[in-house]
Amino acid sequence: MKKLLNLLTAVLCFVLLSCGSQEETTASTEEVTTAGGQEAVADDESQPDVVKVAVGSKDHTTLVAALKQAELVTSLSNAGPFTVFAPTNAAFDKVPKETLDALMTDEKKPDLQNILQYHVTTSSLRTEYFTDGQTLGMVNGDNITVSVKDGKITLNGTATIVATVPASNGIVHVIDGVLLPPAKK
Amino acid sequence: MKKRSLAILITSFGVLMSMYSCKPKNAGSAVSGDAASRAYVAPGKYDEFYNIVSGGFNGQMAVYGIPSGRLFRIIPVFSQFAESGYGYSEETKPMLNTSHGYVPWDDLHHIALSQTNGEHDGRWAFGNGNNTPRIARISLSTFRTEEIIEIPNSAGNHSSPFITENSEYVVAGTRFSVPTDDANGDVPINTYKQNFKGTISMIAIDPKSGKMSIDFQIKLPGVNFDLARAGKGKSKDWFFFSCYNSEQANTLLEVNASAKDKDFIMAINWKKAQEYARAGKGKKVAVKYAHNVLDEGTHTATSTIMNEVLVLDPKDCPDMVYMMPCPKSPHGCDTDPSGEYIVGSGKLAATIPVFSFTKILNAIANKTYDGSYDGIPVLKYEAVLHGEVAKPGLGPLHTEFDDKGNAYTSFFVSSEIVKWSVKDLKVLDRVPTYYSIGHLSVPGGPTAKPHGKYVIAYNKITKDRYLPTGPELTQSAQLYDISGDKMKLILDFPTTGEPHYAEAIPASLIMKNSKKFYKIEENNHPYVAKGEKETKVVRQGNKVHVYMTAIRSHLTPDNIEGVRMGDEVYFHVTNLEQDWDVPHGFAIKGANNAEILVMPGETQTLMFKPDRVGIFPFYCTDFCSALHQEMSGYLRVSPAGSNVPLTFSTGTNMPKADSATTKR
Numbered sequence: 014m015k016k017l018l019n020l021l022t023a024v025l026c027f028v029l030l031s032c033g034s035q036e037e038t039t040a041s042t043e044e045v046t047t048a049g050g051q052e053a054v055a056d057d058e059s060q061p062d063v064v065k066v067a068v069g070s071k072d073h074t075t076l077v078a079a080l081k082q083a084e085l086v087t088s089l090s091n092a093g094p095f096t097v098f099a100p101t102n103a104a105f106d107k108v109p110k111e112t113l114d115a116l117m118t119d120e121k122k123p124d125l126q127n128i129l130q131y132h133v134t135t136s137s138l139r140t141e142y143f144t145d146g147q148t149l150g151m152v153n154g155d156n157i158t159v160s161v162k163d164g165k166i167t168l169n170g171t172a173t174i175v176a177t178v179p180a181s182n183g184i185v186h187v188i189d190g191v192l193l194p195p196a197k198k
Numbered sequence: 199m200k201k202r203s204l205a206i207l208i209t210s211f212g213v214l215m216s217m218y219s220c221k222p223k224n225a226g227s228a229v230s231g232d233a234a235s236r237a238y239v240a241p242g243k244y245d246e247f248y249n250i251v252s253g254g255f256n257g258q259m260a261v262y263g264i265p266s267g268r269l270f271r272i273i274p275v276f277s278q279f280a281e282s283g284y285g286y287s288e289e290t291k292p293m294l295n296t297s298h299g300y301v302p303w304d305d306l307h308h309i310a311l312s313q314t315n316g317e318h319d320g321r322w323a324f325g326n327g328n329n330t331p332r333i334a335r336i337s338l339s340t341f342r343t344e345e346i347i348e349i350p351n352s353a354g355n356h357s358s359p360f361i362t363e364n365s366e367y368v369v370a371g372t373r374f375s376v377p378t379d380d381a382n383g384d385v386p387i388n389t390y391k392q393n394f395k396g397t398i399s400m401i402a403i404d405p406k407s408g409k410m411s412i413d414f415q416i417k418l419p420g421v422n423f424d425l426a427r428a429g430k431g432k433s434k435d436w437f438f439f440s441c442y443n444s445e446q447a448n449t450l451l452e453v454n455a456s457a458k459d460k461d462f463i464m465a466i467n468w469k470k471a472q473e474y475a476r477a478g479k480g481k482k483v484a485v486k487y488a489h490n491v492l493d494e495g496t497h498t499a500t501s502t503i504m505n506e507v508l509v510l511d512p513k514d515c516p517d518m519v520y521m522m523p524c525p526k527s528p529h530g531c532d533t534d535p536s537g538e539y540i541v542g543s544g545k546l547a548a549t550i551p552v553f554s555f556t557k558i559l560n561a562i563a564n565k566t567y568d569g570s571y572d573g574i575p576v577l578k579y580e581a582v583l584h585g586e587v588a589k590p591g592l593g594p595l596h597t598e599f600d601d602k603g604n605a606y607t608s609f610f611v612s613s614e615i616v617k618w619s620v621k622d623l624k625v626l627d628r629v630p631t632y633y634s635i636g637h638l639s640v641p642g643g644p645t646a647k648p649h650g651k652y653v654i655a656y657n658k659i660t661k662d663r664y665l666p667t668g669p670e671l672t673q674s675a676q677l678y679d680i681s682g683d684k685m686k687l688i689l690d691f692p693t694t695g696e697p698h699y700a701e702a703i704p705a706s707l708i709m710k711n712s713k714k715f716y717k718i719e720e721n722n723h724p725y726v727a728k729g730e731k732e733t734k735v736v737r738q739g740n741k742v743h744v745y746m747t748a749i750r751s752h753l754t755p756d757n758i759e760g761v762r763m764g765d766e767v768y769f770h771v772t773n774l775e776q777d778w779d780v781p782h783g784f785a786i787k788g789a790n791n792a793e794i795l796v797m798p799g800e801t802q803t804l805m806f807k808p809d810r811v812g813i814f815p816f817y818c819t820d821f822c823s824a825l826h827q828e829m830s831g832y833l834r835v836s837p838a839g840s841n842v843p844l845t846f847s848t849g850t851n852m853p854k855a856d857s858a859t860t861k862r
Contacts, residue, residue: 058714060776092780092823094750135824137750142849181777182750182823 050087060181063097064089067185070178075105075113082117083126085133093182094137096149098157098168100191101175108191127153131194137183140166140174155194168192230686236679237689239266244709247641247702249654250309250323251675253695257304259325259336260694264641264652264702265677267691275334275343276304276327284343286792288768288803289723290492295501296330296348297486305329307698308359308425311338312408316363316430316646320707322408324359324368331355333370333401335408339711344492347410350485350507351378351397357423357439359401363430363646367413367468370399371423371439378417379485390448394420397509398439400468409491414475414508416466416519419572420446422455423464424529425596430646431537433555435469438540440524440531444571456546460523460579462571463531463542465558467518474515480508495722497800512574520562521571523579524551530596534605534620535646539584541605543594550594550607552623554584585623590616595636596699598643600650600680606643608635608655615655615678617685629685631676633659640680641702649704653678653685656697664692673697714778716799723801725770730754735846742767744846748782748796749774750823753816756831757851760844763811763837769794772801783819786833793819808835 052064064086067073076099080086089095105113116125130153138149143166147159160167166174172190179185239245245263248270253260257277261270278285278294285294285302294301305328312322323336331349336342349355354373361368375394377383385393395417402413422443429436444461447454474480485507492499512519526544533540540553558577560566566581593611600606605620613634617627637656641649655678660671672692678685718728727733727745733754736743742765747754753771761767771784775798785793786806794802808814817830836842845851 054778056714056778059778062777092750094823094825136828181775181780 050090052086052090054090060179062090062182063093063095063180063185066178066180067097067099070099070187072101072103072187073099075102076100079105079117079125079129083122083129085126085129089133089182091182094135095180095183096134096136096138097183097185098132098172098174098188098192099185100132100172100188104172104188104190127194128191131155131157131192139184140177140186151194153194157192230679230688233686233688236686237265237267237677239263239268244705246705247649247652248705248708249639249700249702250311251639251656251693251700252306252309252325252698254307254698255305256695257306257327258695259306259309259323260697261341262691262693263705264654265689267675267677267689269694271341272694273336273341273343275325275336276301276306276332276346278302280792281795283792283794283802283804286804287794288805289496289498289801292499292501293343293346293490293492295490296332296488297350297503298330301330304332306334307356309699309701310359310361310368311701311703312365312403313361313363313645314365316434318642318645318647318701318703318707319365320703320711322365322403323701324361326355326358326370328355328373331358331370331372333359333368333410335403335410337408338708340494340713342492344408344494345410346488346490347401347412348487348489349399349401349412350487351380351395351415351417351483351509352376352399354422357398357426360426360428360437361403362428362437362468363434365403365405367400367402367428368410369426369428369437369439370401371426372396372398373422373424375420375422378483380483387448390420391446394446394448396421396423396441398423398437398466399507400471410489412487412504412507414471414480414510416471416510416512418464418512418519419574421462422451425531427531427533427540427644428468429533429537429540429555430535433533433537433540435467436555437466437468438531438533439464439466440528440542441521442527442529442545456527460525461527461544462521462576463524463528463540463553464574465520465522465577470518471510471515474510474518475508479514480510482506483509493722494716495720497716497721497723497802517562519574520558521574521576522553522558522582523568523576525549530594530607532597532599532605532644534599535601535648537646539620541597541607543597543607545593545595545610547594549586549588550590550597550618551579551586552584552620553582557582557584587618587623587625590618590625591628596638598638598640598653599648600640600643601648602650604650604680606638606640606653606680606685608638610634610636610658615653615685617680627684629678629687631655631657632663632674632690633657633661637697637699639700639702641704644701649702651679651681652702653680654700654702656693656700658696660692663690714798715776715780716797718772718774718776718799721772721799721801723770723772725768725803726801727754727770727772729774730848733846733848735760735844737844740765742844744769746771746784747774748772748784748818748829750780751818751825751829752848753784753818753829753831754848755846756848758831758846759834759836760842761808761833761835762840762842763808763835765808765835767806767808767833769804769806769816770801771796771804773798775799780822781820782822782829784816785819786816787814795820808833811835811837 145161172188176187247264249262274284310324331352335345356373357371359368375396443455524542525547528542530543561581568578591609591612677689773796
């Protein structure tokens with residue numbers, strides 16, 4: 014019996030080995046490079062998106078730096094549609110420098126993200142869509158209150174829309190103040 | 199107990215044997231070890247070649263990447279296409295108009311890419327409508343069908359749309375000879391020999407716009423023209439056509455068209471034919487054919503019925519047409535990159551004859567004839583033959599070429615590609631295909647500048663190549679690396695429809711010209727709304743025109759009232775986006791026609807005829823944005839004679855204050 018087993022094993026091994034000449038296809042080891050998100054798409058023909066609008070404005074260098082630090086560039090280069098309330102550099106200057114510097118550190122990234130996401134809502138809201146007393150749900154989960162008085166649109170009573178730039182994936186409303194989310198309960 | 203364990207042992211051995219025994223040799227064992235890496239295109243990387251592939255019975259073209267085999271696009275050409283609304287939208291319906299009326303589905307067999315100086319220039323792809331004879335031109339900037347021209351005096355437009363080396367002409371040859379359109383067609387079918395005629399049409403290509411026009415036709419004996427190739431280099435003024443059924447059978451061609459040992463390759467001096475046409479040697483014949491053109495400015499196609507064609511008769515035009523005997527119902531007819539050699543592939547032949555252009559010219563000069571066929575001189579076979587590839591395989595069909603003097607011929611019956619040397623006609627290598635190959639393609643293979651890196655097999659039979667999907671299977675294609683001496687199978691990929699001929703072209707020639715979107719300021723559609731301020735709803739009798747816009751993430755107008763039973767509502771949807779890859783769709787409940795898909799900057803129209811009173815929601819069908827689900831609206835349909843006023847709005851049609859209060 015044992016002899017028979019050995020024989021069978023030998024034959025089986027031979028069969029297995031003889032088919033080894035069938036070379037198997039091997040997956041390539043070529044490295045898959047990640048080039049970044051949609052912000053990396055080379056496209057100088059399309060209308061600029063909200064990020065490109067901000068990047069193209071010399072009044073928004075602080076905002077752009079903050080968006081990069083908060084890793085929001087990829088999201089905001091997406092299909093949207095987004096309404097971005099974009100504080101000018103002057104608006105950021107009203108924030109104490111040490112607060113701003115702290116927000117730009119990696120430890121405070123969640124706080125920075127929270128603040129910046131409070132400036133974005135998912136939908137493209139033109140100025141004519143704003144009504145007095147309107148509440149807007151922002152990306153960070155908190156709300157903004159809109160007031161419209163004599164054609165002047167103010168957010169949370171602190172920041173006023175001073176200019177509006179349409180973008181491919183939404184709209185950018187330039188504001189003269191930084192919006193601060195309500196303190197966490 | 200012992201006996202039982204022995205039995206189990208033997209049984210298990212048997213099972214193991216069957217599991218591990220070698221598979222049949224032709225079931226995929228020919229894959230080389232580094233195949234995966236050679237066909238692998240890493241995520242985010244581009245393929246080296248575009249492969250423009252005919253879809254056969256689906257009437258479309260498909261665009262794949264080579265070497266990955268990834269499908270990028272299906273281009274509707276001769277068939278309605280649910281994905282884009284082609285042939286359904288009011289703008290594209292005229293593209294499928296013919297002298298027979300609207301033809302929603304045809305059969306597209308062959309691709310010809312435009313050439314300059316014998317090389318691909320990446321501007322247009324041409325395709326043939328095989329059933330209701332037509333030729334289409336596709337822009338390789340928009341990947342859209344821009345033009346379709348019908349071919350009169352023709353049936354079965356198979357030997358088409360092959361192209362000359364500077365895109366002067368594409369050709370159309372009749373597979374089915376029929377009585378010409380101006381003749382009485384009400385004749386007994388068995389009077390084929392007396393009444394049926396073949397024609398070759400020379401369709402001129404405008405060098406700037408690509409616009410097609412039938413320059414002239416040549417009236418020929420009733421045979422079946424199968425395939426064709428223009429000459430190149432020294433033979434550039436010539437065109438070569440394979441013909442079968444020189445027996446002129448009209449029934450059971452399977453037997454009756456295979457009776458003779460030899461049929462013909464027909465050689466036409468098209469330059470000379472052009473001179474005859476210019477010199478007034480032709481006859482203007484009354485015909486009826488449609489010429490359909492898509493205007494990129496209005497995003498709208500128009501169909502014009504043409505009434506006349508110029509026809510040349512070889513009897514009035516000496517030294518224009520010659521026949522060369524070719525064994526056994528030739529199918530493929532291919533010219534090598536130098537233009538010196540013409541390869542005929544007799545489907546039923548045991549050899550592949552290769553003709554020499556130099557010898558053809560000599561035979562013509564010396565009148566080395568072997569009689570005539572319906573008045574056309576037949577050149578002596580031996581006088582024009584460069585040589586025969588002996589015993590190459592069974593059922594040779596088509597030949598492509600590389601840049602090293604080699605030819606690659608597909609063999610349907612023996613299911614293989616055979617590589618052979620054009621110069622000395624020696625067989626160098628052969629590989630199996632899975633299964634029963636038809637056409638094959640080498641990038642640049644039909645041009646004067648082949649790239650010779652790959653050959654792609656387009657097979658007719660798929661059987662067990664992929665996971666089964668019921669009786670209807672996808673078609674299989676195989677990619678072989680031909681950069682070395684031996685052809686190596688590196689990829690097997692499924693294709694849509696049934697691929698016949700295909701061409702592959704370096705990506706660099708096309709991708710730089712690819713259009714990203716249509717500029718809204720250049721949109722000249724008569725019903726465009728170039729901004730939401732231009733949106734409106736206009737009643738003209740029972741026709742209601744909705745000038746609608748789409749932009750992330752709303753339709754304007756999105757509330758429409760005042761439409762009545764008996765109205766025809768035309769939704770002219772303009773996509774206001776000026777951003778790459780942001781189409782919007784449009785659909786409305788109960789539409790009997792279709793849906794539409796609108797590219798950025800474009801206007802497309804869906805006609806809707808309400809069948810009942812009520813509220814009809816409409817919405818964007820392309821997931822365009824985060825608020826895509828919000829991109830919707832309502833149409834109110836009232837009874838005929840209703841006095842509900844025609845109103846339209848977006849964002850302002852709010853509930854009345856009192857009713858809102860009551861609800862709460």
